[in-house]
Amino acid sequence: MDFRSCPVRIKYSMIDYMDYKNLSKEELDYILNGSGINKGLMNHQLISLVFAVTRNRVAYFHGIGTGKTLTALETLKLWKRKRVLVVCPVSAFDAWERDIKKFTTFSYKFIIGSHEERLKELSESANVSIINYDGLKCVYANFAPIGGGKKKWVLDPAKMTHDFDCIVLDEIHRCSAYTTLQSSICVELSRRTGMVVGMTGTPVDKSLLDLFNIYYTLDLGKSLGNSFFAYRSKYFNQPKFGYEWKIKNGKDVEILNRLRDSTISFERNECFDLPELQEVDKWLDPSSEFKSLQDDIIDGLPIHIGDDWITVSNDSQKVSMLRQLSSGFIYYKTEFGEYSHVLKENPKLNTLIDVINGTGSKIIIFHQFIKTSEIIQKALDKNHTGYVVVNGGQSNKDRINAIRRFTTDSSIGTMIAHPACASEGFDGTVANVVVFFDPIASTKIRDQCIGRVYRKGQKEKSLVINLLLKRSVDKTTVDSRNDRSSLVKSVMKFIHEYHS
Numbered sequence: 001m002d003f004r005s006c007p008v009r010i011k012y013s014m015i016d017y018m019d020y021k022n023l024s025k026e027e028l029d030y031i032l033n034g035s036g037i038n039k040g041l042m043n044h045q046l047i048s049l050v051f052a053v054t055r056n057r058v059a060y061f062h063g064i065g066t067g068k069t070l071t072a073l074e075t076l077k078l079w080k081r082k083r084v085l086v087v088c089p090v091s092a093f094d095a096w097e098r099d100i101k102k103f104t105t106f107s108y109k110f111i112i113g114s115h116e117e118r119l120k121e122l123s124e125s126a127n128v129s130i131i132n133y134d135g136l137k138c139v140y141a142n143f144a145p146i147g148g149g150k151k152k153w154v155l156d157p158a159k160m161t162h163d164f165d166c167i168v169l170d171e172i173h174r175c176s177a178y179t180t181l182q183s184s185i186c187v188e189l190s191r192r193t194g195m196v197v198g199m200t201g202t203p204v205d206k207s208l209l210d211l212f213n214i215y216y217t218l219d220l221g222k223s224l225g226n227s228f229f230a231y232r233s234k235y236f237n238q239p240k241f242g243y244e245w246k247i248k249n250g251k252d253v254e255i256l257n258r259l260r261d262s263t264i265s266f267e268r269n270e271c272f273d274l275p276e277l278q279e280v281d282k283w284l285d286p287s288s289e290f291k292s293l294q295d296d297i298i299d300g301l302p303i304h305i306g307d308d309w310i311t312v313s314n315d316s317q318k319v320s321m322l323r324q325l326s327s328g329f330i331y332y333k334t335e336f337g338e339y340s341h342v343l344k345e346n347p348k349l350n351t352l353i354d355v356i357n358g359t360g361s362k363i364i365i366f367h368q369f370i371k372t373s374e375i376i377q378k379a380l381d382k383n384h385t386g387y388v389v390v391n392g393g394q395s396n397k398d399r400i401n402a403i404r405r406f407t408t409d410s411s412i413g414t415m416i417a418h419p420a421c422a423s424e425g426f427d428g429t430v431a432n433v434v435v436f437f438d439p440i441a442s443t444k445i446r447d448q449c450i451g452r453v454y455r456k457g458q459k460e461k462s463l464v465i466n467l468l469l470k471r472s473v474d475k476t477t478v479d480s481r482n483d484r485s486s487l488v489k490s491v492m493k494f495i496h497e498y499h500s
Contacts, residue, residue, distance in 0.1 A: 020047050020264065037074050038103055044266040045071045049078055051264045057196045057219045059172070059259070063268035064201035064447060065427075065455020069099045072168050072197050076128075077104065079195060081166040086130045087186065088170035090396045092425025094404060096130050096170075111135060112396050122162050129164075132396060133174050136185045155184050164193050169217065171424050172198035173205075173444070178213035178228050186217050201451060205444035208247055208255055209236065215259065223258050268455075277454050279464040281478075286469045287345035290325060294472065297321050305341045308334050322473045327372040327438050340371055348437055348467040349379050355435060355465060356385055356414060362406070362431035364415045366423070366449050368438040373416050376437065380414060387414040390422040406430070419445050428452035432460040437467055439477040 023031075028046040037049060045067060052058045052075050060068050069092070076084055086096060093110060100108050106127035111118045118139050122129060131139070137153045144154045167189050169175065175183045190196050198218045204210045212231045215223040225231050235255055236245040268274060286294075296303050297318055303310040310332045312318055324330045328346035332339055356363060367373055373391055380387050386409075388402040399421060406415045407430050415422065415431070423445055431453050440446045454462045468474040 020051050021266075021270075023047055023050065035078055037078060038070070041070070041074065042067065042271060044271045045074065047266075048264055049074055052078060052197075055262065056194055057198075057222075057262055059198045059203075059215075059218055059263040059265075061200060061203050061263055061265035063266060063271065064451030065457075066201070066266060066268055066271045067456055068199045068201070069095050069170070070103060072170070072199060073099055073104055073106070075197055076106075076166060076168075079166065081195065082127060083164050084128045084166045084168060085162070085164045085189065086128055086168040086170060087133055087136065087189075088130065088168075089174075089424045090132045090399050091390070091403060091422050092170055093130060093132075093400050094407070095425055095427060096128075098427075100128060111139070115139070129162075133171075133182045133186075135396070136182050140185045140188070141181060153181050155181060155188065157188055160188060160192055164189070166195040166197070167193050168197045168199070170199050172214055172217065173200045173203050173210070175217040176203075176205075176210040176212075176214050178216065183213055183217065187213075187220075190217055191220060202444040202447050205442055207245070208252060209245060211255065211259070215262075219262055223262060224255070272456060274454065274462075275458060276461045277450075277464070278461065279466070281466045281468055282351055283468050283470050284347035284351060286347065286472060287343060289343050289345065290469070290472075293325055293330065293343075294322065297325070303330075303332070305330075305332065308332070308339075310334070319473075323438075323477075324369060324371070326469050326472045326474050327367070327369055328375055329369075329371050331371070342371075342375060346375070347469065349375065351467055352376065352435060352437065353379060353383050355433070356380075356383065359433055359463075361433050361460065362413050362415075363433040363435060364417055364422075364428055364431050364449075364452055365435045365437055366417055366419050366440070368418070368440070370418075372437060373418070376416050380416075385414055386412045387416055388412055389416045391416075391418040392421055394421075419449055423448040423452070426452060427455065427457060429455060429457040429459075432458060433463045433465065435465045435467065439466060439468060439474050441477050 025043060028043070028050065031050055032046060044062065048060055048071050058075070060071055062068055062071070088096065097108065100106050107125070108128040108130060109121050109124065109126040111121045111129055111131035112135065115138050118131070118135065122139065140156060140159050141153045142156045143151050146152050146154070169186060175186050177183055196218055198214065203214060209232060212224050212228050216226070232245060235248055235251040237248055239245055293303060297312055300312060303312065312321060321330050328349060329340050329342045332341065352365065365376060367376065370391060370393065373389060377387070377389065388406050390399050390402050394402070402415070403422065403426050406412050407426070407428065419440060434450055434453055436449070440449070450464055466478070468478065
């Protein structure tokens with residue numbers, strides 16, 4: 001791209017020395033005069049565009065809910081892009097459609113359906129083609145034999161024949177694991193186009209190791225090199241015990257300095273004022289049935305359920321059962337099949353109904369297990385509460401429709417959502433209450449969940465409610481947010497200390 005063809009009034013030799021965040025509104029208006037960008041953009045969005053003018057690969061790491069979708073669309077207009085592939089979670093489809101229709105004249109298509117249907121959609125002309133991360137393999141990979149009678153999805157570069165002039169990776173943190181197929185596909189797509197936009201409000205979860213493949217995808221090694229192992233060896237100390245690589249002294253600053261040329265970031269409080277956010281931990285007394293089952297699981301005693309006796313034989317089984325138990329059920333196997341036992345009393349469920357009945361707002365409930373969703377649905381049916389469900393057992397179309405109903409239908413007051421399916425991308429400011437039925441250890445995922453309601457456009461005070469059982473693994477999960485050691489390891493610590 002010839003950046004000097006952009007209709008902006010600026011001396012390009014000076015732009016690398018610019019103090020972007022201190023540009024005034026008048027200076028931004030002067031620089032971007034005649035560029036055709038949206039005049040109603042917020043200051044941080046205008047600054048992002050000035051930052052992007054002389055770059056062809058940029059990372060927008062602004063806080064959750066700060067309008068990154070619109071910023072990306074205005075970047076595409078500034079860059080004069082005509083054939084763009086947007087990769088994003090399914091939950092973000094509505095946001096992309098809304099902003100494309102409202103702020104641009106771009107034509108667009110959603111790439112969904114079977115392999116043949118997706119190829120057909122991609123072959124038809126559109127300025128913006130939108131596909132979800134999981135759907136990439138359906139277009140760019142083969143389910144191929146790998147020996148021993150086994151098959152797996154394998155990247156097929158020969159399938160990458162579409163002539164995109166820009167790739168937008170929305171929630172680019174999904175590319176942090178360099179070994180996954182979707183990361184490999186995104187790297188190959190990046191390699192085949194000259195211009196890339198990467199966006200996320202949560203680039204790092206537990207370690208700066210996460211950054212390597214995000215930036216390898218974005219700029220093909222310009223920032224952090226071409227080898228994950230070389231990056232890890234240079235900036236991190238090898239663990240003496242376990243698997244956790246710790247950052248070397250002072251290397252965090254060195255890493256972040258290497259990202260400055262391609263990255264601009266604003267916190268939410270730098271972008272606009274938001275109403276108050278309040279977080280409440282509701283610590284609840286477990287039932288006698290819960291206590292009895294938890295004692296038996298931890299002590300490794302046979303568990304008696306109906307006519308069945310279940311033996312918990314190893315630590316991983318204990319961890320799984322204890323986490324399920326805090327939600328109000330346990331899965332178990334016998335020689336005759338797999339079953340679930342639902343506890344007769346569930347303090348979390350009773351408190352949840354009280355919250356729903358006691359608030360005038362729409363509510364998003366996040367949970368970890370499919371069985372938990374079923375338990376909540378049954379209680380909401382009994383309470384005559386209108387709700388939608390967003391989880392992994394649905395098609396992409398069903399998830400999109402569920403999110404759309406929640407945001408537009410006044411008779412739907414509650415969304416029951418799995419974090420993997422509904423923590424990213426959509427504007428949920430019709431609600432201002434988030435309930436975590438199950439605690440989530442990952443700070444990144446929690447922030448994304450809360451960011452559905454605590455974002456631009458929220459006019460009301462936001463409330464986050466954590467439903468937690470006393471003397472259970474819930475406390476371990478909450479504590480591990482700061483430590484971010486493995487959840488299994490932290491639950492085992494709870495088990496070892498249980499009787500002390």
